[in-house]
Amino acid sequence: MTPPSPPADLPFTGERFVPGARGEIWVEHWHRYLFASRFAAGRRVVDAACGEGYGAALLAGVAAHVTGADISAEAIAHARAAYASRANLAFVEAACDRLPLADASADLFVTFETVEHIAGQEAFVDEIARVLSPEGVLLMSCPNRLEYSDRRGFENAF
Numbered sequence: 181m182t183p184p185s186p187p188a189d190l191p192f193t194g195e196r197f198v199p200g201a202r203g204e205i206w207v208e209h210w211h212r213y214l215f216a217s218r219f220a221a222g223r224r225v226v227d228a229a230c231g232e233g234y235g236a237a238l239l240a241g242v243a244a245h246v247t248g249a250d251i252s253a254e255a256i257a258h259a260r261a262a263y264a265s266r267a268n269l270a271f272v273e274a275a276c277d278r279l280p281l282a283d284a285s286a287d288l289f290v291t292f293e294t295v296e297h298i299a300g301q302e303a304f305v306d307e308i309a310r311v312l313s314p315e316g317v318l319l320m321s322c323p324n325r326l327e328y329s330d331r332r333g334f335e336n337a338f
Contacts, residue, residue, distance in 0.1 A: 212292045213238045216319050220246075223287035226311060228276045229294040233259025233269075239290070240269040247281065249274045277303040284313040292321045 213235035220243040227236040230248030232255055240246040240263075248271045250256050256273040263269055274280055276291065277300055289312050298304050308318060 212321060216290050217242055219288050219317055219319065224285060225288045225290060226281065226286040228291040230259065231255050233263050233271060236269060237263045237266060240266045244268065247272060249276065249279055251275050277307045279307055279311055281311050283310055286311050286316055287313055288317050290319045293323060295320065296322050
């Protein structure tokens with residue numbers, strides 16, 4: 181699969197992935213959502229820190245409903261415009277530790293490469309627990325410092 185061209189209104193910054201970014205970052209980001217799609221079928225899904233919305237849109241292909249949330253007004257505006265045709269997909273501008281969602285309103289909570297960006301990590305985990313239904317599933321990832329930074333000699337603030 182060849183990645184599409186990056187969206188003109190939401191440039192690739194190196195931290196927030198956008199479709200069309202080339203190289204390893206494309207594979208890393210897409211494979212997470214392809215894995216998550218196995219758990220999303222027929223479920224109510226939250227994608228916290230959804231960024232540009234590509235992953236939420238992919239999950240909406242199988243989920244009952246997906247809500248993508250991101251703190252970036254720019255990213256949410258782009259996502260709403262880019263994926264407006266999806267009836268079972270909504271985007272909200274919100275911090276991950278203060279989601280405008282009802283208690284136990286999600287069957288699957290997805291958040292990839294997020295927790296390392298949040299100072300109040302306990303509040304974020306509490307919010308996940310509040311939003312997830314009692315039988316809900318959490319899929320979360322964070323960078324492996326040894327792989328992403330130490331072995332590559334790369335300095336990442338997160």
